[in-house]
Amino acid sequence: xxxxxxxxxxxxxxxxxxxxxxxxxxxxxxxxxxxxxxxxxxxxxxxxxxxxxxxxxxxxxxxxxxxxxxxxxxxxxxxxxxxxxxxxxxxxxxxxxxxxxxxxxxxxxxxxxxxxxxxxxxxxxxxxxxxxxxxxxxxxxxxxxxxxxxxxxxxxxxxxxxxxxxxxxxxxxxxxxxxxxxxxxxxxxxxxxxxxxxxxxxxxxxxxxxxxxxxxxxxxxxxxxxxxxxxxxxxxxxxxxxxxxxxxxxxxxxxxxxxxxxxxxxxxxxxxxxxxxxxxxxxxxxxxxxxxxxxxxxxxxxxxxxxxxxxxxxxxxxxxxxxxxxxxxxxxxxxxxxxxxxxxxxxxxxxxxxxxxxxxxxxxxxxxxxxxxxxxxxxxxxxxxxxxxx
Amino acid sequence: xxxxxxxxxxxxxxxxxxxxxxxxxxxxxxxxxxxxxxxxxxxxxxxxxxxxxxxxxxxxxxxxxxxxxxxxxxxxxxxxxxxxxxxxxxxxxxxxxxxxxxxxxxxxxxxxxxxxxxxxxxxxxxxxxxxxxxxxxxxxxxxxxxxxxxxxxxxxxxxxxxxxxxxxxxxxxxxxxxxxxxxxxxxxxxxxxxxxxxxxxxxxxxxxxxxxxxxxxxxxxxxxxxxxxxxxxxxxxxxxxxxxxxxxxxxxxxxxxxxxxxxxxxxxxxxxxxxxxxxxxxxxxxxxxxxxxxxxxxxxxxxxxxxxxxxxxxxxxxxxxxxxxxxxxxxxxxxxxxxxxxxxxxxxxxxxxxxxxxxxxxxxxxxxxxxxxxxxxxxxxxxxxxxxxxxxxxxxxxxxxxxxxxxxxxxxxxxxxxxxxxxxxxxxxxxxxxxxxxxxxxxxxxxxxxxxxxxxxxxxxxxxxxxxxxxxxxxxxxxxxxxxxxxxxxxxxxxxxxxxxxxxxxxxxxxxxxxxxxxxxxxxxxxxxxxxxxxxxxxxxxxxxxxxxxxxxxxxxxxxxxxxxxxxxxxxxxxxxxxxxxxxxxxxxxxxxxxxxxxxx
Numbered sequence: 003x004x005x006x007x008x009x010x011x012x013x014x015x016x017x018x019x020x021x022x023x024x025x026x027x028x029x030x031x032x033x034x035x036x037x038x039x040x041x042x043x044x045x046x047x048x049x050x051x052x053x054x055x056x057x058x059x060x061x062x063x064x065x066x067x068x069x070x071x072x073x074x075x076x077x078x079x080x081x082x083x084x085x086x087x088x089x090x091x092x093x094x095x096x097x098x099x100x101x102x103x104x105x106x107x108x109x110x111x112x113x114x115x116x117x118x119x120x121x122x123x124x125x126x127x128x129x130x131x132x133x134x135x136x137x138x139x140x141x142x143x144x145x146x147x148x149x150x151x152x153x154x155x156x157x158x159x160x161x162x163x164x165x166x167x168x169x170x171x172x173x174x175x176x177x178x179x180x181x182x183x184x185x186x187x188x189x190x191x192x193x194x195x196x197x198x199x200x201x202x203x204x205x206x207x208x209x210x211x212x213x214x215x216x217x218x219x220x221x222x223x224x225x226x227x228x229x230x231x232x233x234x235x236x237x238x239x240x241x242x243x244x245x246x247x248x249x250x251x252x253x254x255x256x257x258x259x260x261x262x263x264x265x266x267x268x269x270x271x272x273x274x275x276x277x278x279x280x281x282x283x284x285x286x287x288x289x290x291x292x293x294x295x296x297x298x299x300x301x302x303x304x305x306x307x308x309x310x311x312x313x314x315x316x317x318x319x320x321x322x323x324x325x326x327x328x329x330x331x332x333x334x335x336x337x338x339x340x341x342x343x344x345x346x347x348x349x350x351x352x353x354x355x356x357x358x359x360x361x362x363x364x365x366x367x368x369x370x371x372x373x374x375x376x377x378x379x380x381x382x383x384x385x386x387x388x389x390x391x392x
Numbered sequence: 393x394x395x396x397x398x399x400x401x402x403x404x405x406x407x408x409x410x411x412x413x414x415x416x417x418x419x420x421x422x423x424x425x426x427x428x429x430x431x432x433x434x435x436x437x438x439x440x441x442x443x444x445x446x447x448x449x450x451x452x453x454x455x456x457x458x459x460x461x462x463x464x465x466x467x468x469x470x471x472x473x474x475x476x477x478x479x480x481x482x483x484x485x486x487x488x489x490x491x492x493x494x495x496x497x498x499x500x501x502x503x504x505x506x507x508x509x510x511x512x513x514x515x516x517x518x519x520x521x522x523x524x525x526x527x528x529x530x531x532x533x534x535x536x537x538x539x540x541x542x543x544x545x546x547x548x549x550x551x552x553x554x555x556x557x558x559x560x561x562x563x564x565x566x567x568x569x570x571x572x573x574x575x576x577x578x579x580x581x582x583x584x585x586x587x588x589x590x591x592x593x594x595x596x597x598x599x600x601x602x603x604x605x606x607x608x609x610x611x612x613x614x615x616x617x618x619x620x621x622x623x624x625x626x627x628x629x630x631x632x633x634x635x636x637x638x639x640x641x642x643x644x645x646x647x648x649x650x651x652x653x654x655x656x657x658x659x660x661x662x663x664x665x666x667x668x669x670x671x672x673x674x675x676x677x678x679x680x681x682x683x684x685x686x687x688x689x690x691x692x693x694x695x696x697x698x699x700x701x702x703x704x705x706x707x708x709x710x711x712x713x714x715x716x717x718x719x720x721x722x723x724x725x726x727x728x729x730x731x732x733x734x735x736x737x738x739x740x741x742x743x744x745x746x747x748x749x750x751x752x753x754x755x756x757x758x759x760x761x762x763x764x765x766x767x768x769x770x771x772x773x774x775x776x777x778x779x780x781x782x783x784x785x786x787x788x789x790x791x792x793x794x795x796x797x798x799x800x801x802x803x804x805x806x807x808x809x810x811x812x813x814x815x816x817x818x819x820x821x822x823x824x825x826x827x828x829x830x831x832x833x834x835x836x837x838x839x840x841x842x843x844x845x846x847x848x849x850x851x852x853x854x855x856x857x858x859x860x861x862x863x864x865x866x867x868x869x870x871x872x873x874x875x876x877x878x879x880x881x882x883x884x885x886x887x888x889x890x891x892x893x894x895x896x897x898x899x900x901x902x903x904x905x906x907x908x909x910x911x912x913x914x915x916x917x918x919x920x921x922x923x924x925x926x927x928x929x930x931x932x933x934x935x936x937x938x939x940x941x942x943x944x945x946x947x948x949x950x951x952x953x954x955x956x957x958x959x960x961x962x963x964x965x966x967x968x969x970x971x972x973x974x975x976x977x978x979x980x981x982x983x984x985x986x987x988x989x990x991x992x993x
Contacts, residue, residue: 025835058644063834067654071641080644248666266661266824268670283661284824286670301828318828353832 006052009096012039012109013059013083018336021351021369021386022224022316026064029109031221032299034231034241034280035264038221039065039109043073044240046107049118052076055099056109057092059083088192090183097180106195108171112230114216117172124151124212125174129202131210133172135218142222144169144196146211153209156196167211169196170218178202223336224367225346227297227314231280235260255287258294270306288323295329296347305358312347313362316370319350322358332364335383351386394470394987395419396482396494396575397592398557398566400463400611401583408451411466414585414592415444418468423982424476428466429483429492431559437492439481443982444468462583462613463564465557467494470987473502474519484523486530487514491539493529493558495522496588497573498993500552525556543567544608544623553746553993557586566611570603574744574772577601577609577616579630584611589742589768590633591787598633602770631770647980649790649874653966654834657827659795660959662784663802664823673817675809680779683761685811687733690760691717692751696793696869697739697800702862704737704765704804707955711812721993723751732759737807740764741788741796743771746993752777765803767796781807790981792873794966797866801959802826822956829950829960839964842930842945843971846900851878853895853927854965855887855918856904857911859958863904867965874973874980884918897926902965904932905939906949906957912937919943930968932961 016028029039145166183198234241243260258276272290288306296313311329330345348362357376369386395418427439467482483492502521532542553572578585580597645651691701701717708715736755743766764773774780785799856864868881931943947964
């Protein structure tokens with residue numbers, strides 16, 4: 003295919019990442035210190051894409067104000083999916099921007115440029131081409147069966163032991179796919195992109211699959227942001243351990259690499275940061291605080307003498323002086339289900355504020371804007387906008 | 393009179409396209425009419441009343457692609473002399489169409505020149521001051537003088553302010569001159585450009601030469617020559633502009649104004665970057681170098697910038713410095729005493745505002761130390777003042793200032809700390825929290841619902857005390873500018889001294905109340921006075937006081953101190969105005985009768 007344009011799907015909330023998605027969609031959650039979507043754009047641009055259309059919907063202001071009209075000199079065009087009625091429905095929102103073959107990528111998963119380049123190369127005259135990876139967790143995602151580079155079947159959450167490859171969410175399509183999406187029967191009122199592709203297969207179309215060995219990482223649950231950051235630090239040469247130039251680090255602070263420290267951060271005297279710590283823009287670490295294996299999002303403040311292990315914070319969280327996130331593993335409650343033995347110390351959603359001297363038991367989740375009083379011990383799952391008393 | 397563009401280049405490029413692109417990048421400077429002139433063996437002029445789109449649709453089909461002229465000039469106008477009309481639109485030509493001229497500024501002696509030309513038998517077509525220029529040049533051409541000398545001699549006759557560009561039939565050259573109006577030259581691969589402002593040609597080149605007052609420029613496809621008033625060639629330095637073409641799109645928002653409101657967290661991070669040290673509690677402003685203050689501080693500014701100046705003056709006074717804000721247009725009329733020990737701070741987004749420039753020049757003449765607080769690197773204010781403090785908001789296209797006001801407030805807070813050597817760890821910490829607090833307002837604001845409730849109100853009043861008073865004034869100005877409805881901002885305590893007579897059940901009062909200080913409780917007292925007259929009250933509050941008890945609606949902001957919470961609270965008012973204007977179907981990015989950068993006094 004000669005097309006240099008791509009459509010990125012970034013309209014969905016990503017409900018399993020609640021409470022972090024209260025004010026922003028999953029593509030805007032931090033992978034290390036940058037939004038997941040920024041990594042997707044980077045890989046598209048490295049793969050030679052020079053024109054990007056983003057389908058936005060849920061909390062679209064966050065995407066639009068972060069990226070603006072261009073990213074790394076590549077024009078970004080926004081189209082809005084007013085109601086989030088499935089990935090196929092999202093792609094239909096961008097139909098007006100497409101008159102030749104086009105690349106389509108999920109905006110909420112990290113993909114490697116190799117997967118993108120392989121799909122572009124393999125597409126040729128096919129009706130649709132899917133980027134695939136070998137992945138142990140294929141049962142959690144879309145499983146794709148291949149016969150001689152042709153896709154024979156796509157199964158969501160496959161449970162049998164046939165030779166499934168994981169659908170990496172990178173596609174090349176001919177414009178005819180739009181009709182296929184429309185003619186596929188909606189499920190529970192939603193139009194899925196995969197059902198559209200199955201429709202193309204059923205009507206005898208040429209649907210190819212290409213298996214790549216590039217990095218593919220998805221965050222299903224909030225604590226997966228820790229693993230995403232680890233993977234980027236370990237495998238991705240583009241996410242180098244670094245401290246941005248505008249960061250102020252006290253001479254007596256210690257940085258244990260690898261770390262990523264974004265602009266405007268302040269690291270106080272005697273603090274110890276790392277290894278595997280990602281500090282988003284304008285994070286403040288107080289004197290003698292100790293942080294390891296954590297992802298702290300923009301504007302978070304960590305009080306003096308606090309200790310954080312395996313911790314994920316949202317935006318503008320305030321951890322008080324002397325508070326302790328003990329570290330994983332722990333059992334985490336998500337809605338009605340319990341995820342056992344997850345490597346999460348604590349997840350503190352946007353603007354959680356603790357007054358200091360608070361202890362977080364392994365696997366604790368605290369909802370947005372909650373105030374935790376001094377000296378409390380917090381465990382389990384705490385709702386948004388509440389107060390926790392000692 | 394507002395934006396000019398010129399291009400001369402290689403035959404392959406499409407001159408008309410460059411001119412139209414350029415004008416669209418300048419439309420924020422004025423948009424009641426627009427025109428272009430292309431020159432080869434003859435001069436083609438196309439001009440039209442209305443927005444640029446009116447000109448575009450009036451262009452003949454063939455001109456856009458088949459034209460071979462490689463030199464042209466264009467203009468987008470904001471009327472000063474003569475109403476908007478096709479005939480008053482620029483470019484203007486002499487009777488024989490040998491020369492076409494575009495002009496930004498005001499020619500103060502135009503009546504004298506016009507009388508002289510009329511006496512010599514020359515007929516005028518328009519009501520503009522500009523038309524004297526091509527006729528003057530024409531008379532010198534008639535006298536056998538060559539083009540460049542005729543242009544220079546005509547310019548010599550002018551009094552007032554101008555950025556002027558002219559093209560001649562049979563010549564691949566643009567002649568230009570400036571005095572007290574902005575003009576910048578662009579050095580590109582495919583030719584040379586000139587414009588009132590960089591966005592006009594940033595798509596083609598980021599290498600620029602700023603023309604100084606009193607200088608002339610000659611642009612040909614091969615080179616650019618700058619000369620002084622005596623004709624001596626001036627050595628120029630080429631600067632590279634950091635802004636990229638990103639400044640063009642609305643990035644998915646319906647209006648630039650809404651986009652720019654949402655860009656405020658990012659704008660403030662840029663403004664603060666590298667300037668705060670929370671470890672030491674200090675503010676560091678490299679640009680100000682060895683600046684020290686001894687005497688009183690005066691702020692001069694207009695419009696929204698004046699409101700920021702009021703805020704800046706309060707900050708300094710609170711730190712024990714004698715400081716006052718003046719409307720720039722009143723600065724000489726009010727006979728403000730200024731001397732060598734004065735410090736005069738000009739607050740101007742564009743750095744070109746004529747009223748502010750005039751006041752700053754007066755301060756320079758009096759020997760005062762001058763500081764420009766501006767958004768535009770290389771602007772007249774930045775170059776003519778002793779020091780320039782950049783607010784780093786990034787380009788603002790919407791005529792109604794939003795993010796630049798927040799950035800001005802932020803930069804002035806930094807300036808107040810730097811001038812008094814009074815940083816404080818607490819204020820530094822508060823400032824670092826502002827971008828996040830604004831993001832929270834953007835994420836949670838109920839301004840749109842409030843706008844729906846009050847879109848039909850007779851008038852809107854805004855009250856605030858101390859740091860909130862400038863914000864009350866700014867809230868009212870925003871409402872006026874984009875909704876065309878009556879709005880007034882008052883110091884809370886002034887309400888009972890007269891304006892209360894205006895308050896009815898159909899005039900919502902927006903009260904700014906944050907914190908729980910004595911100032912806040914006094915404003916709550918004023919809220920009760922309003923409430924007693926059955927006026928609906930919208931409180932903008934951080935929940936630390938009990939104002940919500942007396943309010944019909946509450947617009948929440950995160951808790952902070954009064955200095956920074958006024959920056960955050962203003963965002964709620966911006967959103968209310970935006971949504972009222974949106975519901976009323978107003979031309980939000982280009983309100984009637986207004987231009988973004990007003991380069992006339």
